[in-house]
Amino acid sequence: MDERYAKKENVMTWQENYAVWQARPDLPADLQAEMETLAQDDQAAEDAFYQPLSFGTAGMRGIMGAGINRMNIYTVRQATEGLARLMDKRGAKVKARGVVISYDSRHHSQEFAFEAARVLGAHGIKTYVFESLRPTPELSFTVRYLHAFAGIMITASHNPKAYNGYKIYGEDGGQMPPAESDIITNSSRQTDAFVVPVMSVADLKEQDLLTIIGQDIDKAYLDAIKTVTINPTLTEQVGADMTLVYSPLHGTGAQLAGPALKQAGFQHVQMVPEQVEPDGDFPTVELPNPESAQALSMGIDLAKQTDADVVIAVDPDADRMGVAVRQPSGDYQLLTGNQIAAVMLNYLLTALADADNLPANGAVVKSIVSSEFATAIAEHYDVEMFNVLTGFKYIAEKIQRFEDKGDHTFLFGFEESYGYLVKSFTRDKDSIQATVLFAEVAAYYKAQGKTVYDGLQALFEQYGYFVEDTKALTFTGVDGAEKIANLMAKFRDETPVAFGGVDVVKVEDFANQKETTVATGVQHKLSLPKANVLKYWLADGSWVAVRPSGTEPKIKFYVGTKGNTPEAAQAELAAIKATIQEHIDA
Ligand SMILES: O=P([O-])(O)O[C@H]1O[C@H](COP(=O)(O)O)[C@@H](O)[C@H](O)[C@H]1O
Ligand SMILES: [Mg+2]
CATH class of the missing domain: 3.40.120.10 (Alpha-D-Glucose-1,6-Bisphosphate, subunit A, domain 3)
Incomplete structure (x- = not known):
């Protein structure tokens, strides 16, 4: 699920990772029960243990359960340990500024939020945790408002209910870009999830390392909202x-x-x-x-x-x-x-x-x-x-x-x-x-x-009928990841010459940061960071993009086109989508 092109390899096999978990005498009852189920199902066990969860488009996201490729207290502690070590290095001032933590309505969200606070507390890092669930944007706002050093949001956003996730924010209130989140991932991977020190919530409170926040922040945020x-x-x-x-x-x-x-x-x-x-x-x-x-x-x-x-x-x-x-x-x-x-x-x-x-x-x-x-x-x-x-x-x-x-x-x-x-x-x-x-x-x-619909029609008349569509194919598990990689390779290596009968004039490959003009073969460097995305520009200004999702086990195709009438635009959209399907099936 890593959005970036270069996938970091986990050096241990899934069986070895599984054995480490199996040897633990102290797993919580729900995870212990799941380990027993996994003992009967190699495929499910492989999926849960073949790679550690990684940071994608919006932090770490995965199915809740037992395993290194799952969201559970251990993977949450491990990720947080990476953040804590980074803050240790940055020194006392940064640790005193602390980390704001929020969570959504998912099962275990509140529990994971407090697990993160307990890990940070063990490093003497101040945390601010919301009294009850709060939205992601309020968390982002609060990091800035309290001049905190970082923020954590426990959520899997719109994913299915089996998922949870961990979004991590920098001091500007934005989700950390890869340059920063990589430091945390690398450092967290060097720690043993089972021995990450945690402090009890009672001790956190006693040592003034945990402040529960809520209505005052809501008020400040709602005041800011007035400016919209x-x-x-x-x-x-x-x-x-x-x-x-x-x-x-x-x-x-x-x-x-x-x-x-x-x-x-x-x-x-x-x-x-x-x-x-x-x-x-x-x-x-x-x-x-x-x-x-x-x-x-x-x-x-x-x-x-x-x-x-x-x-x-x-x-x-x-x-x-x-x-x-x-x-x-x-x-x-x-x-x-x-x-x-x-x-x-x-x-x-x-x-x-x-x-x-x-x-x-x-x-x-x-x-x-x-x-x-x-x-x-x-x-x-x-x-x-x-x-x-x-x-x-x-x-x-x-x-x-x-x-x-x-x-x-x-x-x-x-x-x-x-x-x-x-x-x-x-x-x-x-x-x-x-x-x-x-x-x-x-x-x-x-x-x-x-x-608003009338307004939209007027805009179409003024600017042209822009229509877009997204198609996503879901492929789960180890095999699924391979299918997605193969499809990306197919589009990359066998570039279609036309979509819906309209010639491809320019190909942007963000993985090698190159833009190629088809007619001349001339290449230019793209300025955006490396990412596993391909974008094709067609002769009439329409475009097609393809990339693996960084939040779900999916490959996503995006199409954008414009016509002088809604019918013309829809017809071209359908024709382009048909070419995509043909290329997938070929
Ligand atoms: O899930 P959310 O609402 O946090 O949203 C997240 O996922 C979306 C889909 O990403 P992908 O196509 O990689 O799955 C991204 O567009 C968005 O920036 C990100 O914050
Ligand atoms: Mg969301």
Whole structure:
């Protein structure tokens, strides 16, 4: 699952790793029981022990259970030990600044959060742990707010319920880029997970190494959220007549999104009752992912009963946001992450331009697999667009660079995977910010007697019909990882000459950082860091990208195209996807 090209080899065989665990007399009962099951199932045991969990697109993520390739107290302790050793080296001041820790609604999330605090405490490192579950963006905000040295978020985001994960943040509040997370991984791999020292929670408290945080931070964060609203007169006046349905999909979102919407002027927020309580079983959804239509269906049902303007759903750690908007027919239309970003960016830039507040050095940042729709909108306002690798950490890294150099003003960041950021007091995608801004966008159109969908159609007419799609193939386990590697090799070594009948004119291979112009064979160096991603540009401006996911056992294909009519764009999209399928099958 390592997103990066060079995979670090674990030197021990799975059988050897398994034997180490089997010899432990002190495993917790649930892990012990699982070891007994694994004794009967070589394939499952191999998967749990063949490699250590590694840091991918968004930290460490894996299935919960026994093994070095699983999320459990030992792998959490081991990763945290790596961070603790780094902080030891940086000295007393850094250790006193400490680490903020939050967690979502998954099984074991709270337990893992306290395990991390116990490891850090054993090194004399101060920790701040939330009194109850809190969203990823609030964790990012809090690292900055408390001037902490680092942050840890225990979550597997939108993954299936069997997963958990560990996102790690630097002092800027952004997820650590590989250069830093590699130091932690390397150092943690040199430690024996079973002998990592831990301090008891009682001792942590007694030695003032643990502070439980909560409502004061919520208040500070909600104050910061007020700055997201561009036109308070609009949100207060129109917001009063709007109804919004909101679902946290059994995660962390509701506690802050409710008050955030209210303070912005949206008085009628209906929480989806069956989904509002935190629950690690995510009982009402197939996947707690706002990318999936099924996850929004309960919200849409409620919206139909109450005639709501907008349905908003966020993932369990409340960094992603999906929406559905009411049509004049009474039906609800789902928007894609790219479309949500386009309407929000358009509103933001229009409003800033109208108020004569558009900075001359404004910048928008998106990932290389996100739509060019936003690029066209940014261009229209003479705002520079920056492209980075997949992973919001790279957007956060850009924001920090803008700030350090003072050369650009960050205006907006997004990824097609339903992640957006408006204000840089958070340094990760922030669904609370996005929820407040999206509600304002809906108010803006409602004031004109329109819906967001109408607004989107107008943007299509102005900029062209941009359509995008993602296709993901899941291959699990050791064999699956090999299949994914083989497919990547196939696309890399046997580059298709055309997709959907349109010639490939340029190939970008981010693994060797080369861009090749097909007609001439001329190569240029790409400026982005190495990553296992291929991107093909077609003669008409359409593009195809392929990469292994860094959060799930999947290979992902992304397609972006543009047509003069919706039908033309859809037809080209389908043709391109057909070529991808042919190439997979060939
Ligand atoms: O899972 P989240 O919401 O934290 O989101 C994470 O995963 C997404 C998908 O990554 P991949 O395609 O590698 O699976 C990334 O776009 C995002 O930057 C990252 O924070
Ligand atoms: Mg998430």
